Amino acid sequence: MTEITRFAPSPTGHLHLGHVASALAGWRAAMESGGTFLLRVEDIDTVRCRPEFITGLYTDLEWLGLSWPRPVRRQSLHMAEYRRVLDALAARGLLYPCFCTRRDIMEAAGAPHHAPDGAMIYPGTCRDMDPGRRAALLAAGAPHALRLDMARALCVPGARDLTWHELGEGPQPCQPERFGDAVLARRDVPASYHLCVTHDDAMQGVSLVTRGVDLRPATALHRLLQHIMGWPAPRYRHHPLLCDATGRRLAKRDGAACVRAMRMAGMTPRQVCRAAGVSDHISAVSSAVGSL
Numbered sequence: 001m002t003e004i005t006r007f008a009p010s011p012t013g014h015l016h017l018g019h020v021a022s023a024l025a026g027w028r029a030a031m032e033s034g035g036t037f038l039l040r041v042e043d044i045d046t047v048r049c050r051p052e053f054i055t056g057l058y059t060d061l062e063w064l065g066l067s068w069p070r071p072v073r074r075q076s077l078h079m080a081e082y083r084r085v086l087d088a089l090a091a092r093g094l095l096y097p098c099f100c101t102r103r104d105i106m107e108a109a110g111a112p113h114h115a116p117d118g119a120m121i122y123p124g125t126c127r128d129m130d131p132g133r134r135a136a137l138l139a140a141g142a143p144h145a146l147r148l149d150m151a152r153a154l155c156v157p158g159a160r161d162l163t164w165h166e167l168g169e170g171p172q173p174c175q176p177e178r179f180g181d182a183v184l185a186r187r188d189v190p191a192s193y194h195l196c197v198t199h200d201d202a203m204q205g206v207s208l209v210t211r212g213v214d215l216r217p218a219t220a221l222h223r224l225l226q227h228i229m230g231w232p233a234p235r236y237r238h239h240p241l242l243c244d245a246t247g248r249r250l251a252k253r254d255g256a257a258c259v260r261a262m263r264m265a266g267m268t269p270r271q272v273c274r275a276a277g278v279s280d281h282i283s284a285v286s287s288a289v290g291s292l
Contacts, residue, residue: 003035003208007061008197010042011053014258015060018212018242020276025239026210027066038204039068043076044189044196060259064269073204075196082191085199085229086146086184094153094228095184097144098126099137116217121180122147145186150177153228162223167208167237174220182221198222202231213238242277 005026009019030037039061043049054074061068075082089095100108105120113121126134127149137144154160154177162174184195201209216238226233262272 001033001207003029003033004038004204004206005030005035005208005210006038006040006201006204006206008040008042008200009057010045010049011057012045012048012050013053014056014260016258017272017276020064020259020272021242021278022210022212022239023061023064023066024273024276024278025237026208029208029210029237035207037066037068038206039066039072040200040204041072041074042193042196043074044079044191044193046076047188049076056260060263063263064259064272073200075191075200078200079190081203082185082196082199085195086191088229089148089184090146094149095146096127096129096149096181097134097138098122098147098181098183099142099144100125115179115182116220117179119179119183124181127181143187145183147181148184148225150179150181153224156228159224159227162220162227164219164223164233165235167235172219174223176220176224178217179221194218194221194225198225198229198231201234202226202229206234208237209234210237210239212241214241 007019007023007026009015009022027037029035041054041057043054058072086095100122102120104125105122108123108125115121126147159176162176163171164174166172182192182194184192186192200206216236219236219238223233225231259272262275267275
């Protein structure tokens with residue numbers, strides 16, 4: 001099967017070895033099937049995402065020998081598309097504004113439970129708010145998030161019987177209700193990761209999503225969004241995370257060694273790939289990536 005895969009980092013820092021492993025997982029799947037490897041820049045967080053990190057991303061990936069079709073999709077340039085999806089959900093009664101602060105949610109929940117992505121399960125305070133009060137708050141410009149009404153979403157025919165296909169494992173059951181009324185937009189980020197990633201995968205025709213195992217639980221919520229929006233369902237392959245000697249996952253916030261520094265220190269692309277634990281990818285794509 002010819003695959004369309006994608007590598008979709010957020011440019012909030014320089015590319016590190018964990019990114020290399022993830023990018024090459026998608027690259028390998030595309031090349032082995034005679035398919036297409038896409039690069040997508042998930043820069044919806046306009047506060048933390050910076051232009052120099054986008055430039056550095058392109059430089060590092062090209063230095064590693066990867067290539068992709070142009071132009072690259074940058075999510076920050078497509079907010080109108082995400083707004084249309086939010087409007088469509090709202091028109092169906094599947095979305096509602098939430099005016100609660102984090103403190104409000106904690107106080108209402110008492111001992112809050114958390115969704116698989118770490119967010120607190122929302123107790124539903126604003127779900128059934130008086131329409132007049134809701135309209136007044138919106139008219140006054142009160143800060144708010146937009147939440148998916150999970151109970152209503154699960155009433156969409158077929159929504160309770162969803163699965164996703166994990167390569168090597170087959171169909172996996174979905175439990176999107178574990179996320180509660182998930183936030184799909186908020187004041188500082190007009191569209192959430194969950195909404196943008198499912199929209200873009202559908203729009204770009206991605207057939208195989210390769211990403212870290214930390215995002216595996218979110219697949220249930222993504223399948224729900226795909227289903228209620230009528231978007232196609234890609235297959236998934238969740239790969240292990242690259243960790244340091246202590247077992248902690250490599251992450252930008254923890255100062256994980258970046259490709260830029262390794263390149264400037266004189267390391268070769270092959271050495272960087274091996275440092276990322278992906279030397280097996282080198283032989284798989286060496287005919288297409290001469291610099292490896």
